[in-house]
Amino acid sequence: MVRHRPGRRIGIFGGTFDPPHIGHLVAAVDAQQALALDVVLLVVAGEPWQKAGTREISAAEDRLAMVRAAVADTPGLEVSAIEMERPGPSYTADTLVALLAAEPDAELFLILGNDAAAGFESWERHEEVASLAALVVVDRPGSPTPVDGVRRWTRVETLELEISSTEIRERVASGRSIRYLVPPGAAAVLRERDLYR
DSSP: OOOOOOOOEEEEEEEOOSSOOHHHHHHHHHHHHHTTOSEEEEEEOSSOGGGTTTSOOOOHHHHHHHHHHHHTTOTTEEEEOTTTSSSSSOOHHHHHHHHHHHOTTOEEEEEEEHHHHHTGGGSTTHHHHHHHSEEEEEEOSSSOOOOTTOSOOEEEEOOOOOOOHHHHHHHHHTTOOOTTTSOHHHHHHHHHTTTTO
């Protein structure tokens, strides 16, 4: 009798990544190690619908280039342009469906920061998202951040790094250093493409 081999354990860590910073990478690596994931996909949002109209968002190609440079050869982390390849707003439910269509035996883990987890019920088709992937909240030590409307979720503790992409954009615009906040490869792309000035 041939035993069925289970599919890969895939973490999905989506975001605008405008720009990616070390907090993103630390969260992704911590989740990958804590849950013994085969890979964590950093999924760059093509059209982040929740941020539409709130501010100018850098071109998806620029954000993808920064994430690729940030991750470089980090074991267990890969970059995905799956949401950029699909026209229209980037919905996580569509991404999960596409990933499962490509790898039906895969076990999916959706990795959320505490802000995303706290507002989970505002997501488009959030119930479908919760049915397609195990929800993982990467959170600072202390009281766990609950996921709105979801009874079952996993918590992974990580360092409390108070870094935001908004603050990094403001630092670049004002000529202040972003050293140690943004991975060197991503910072190089940011400079080459003259972003946030």
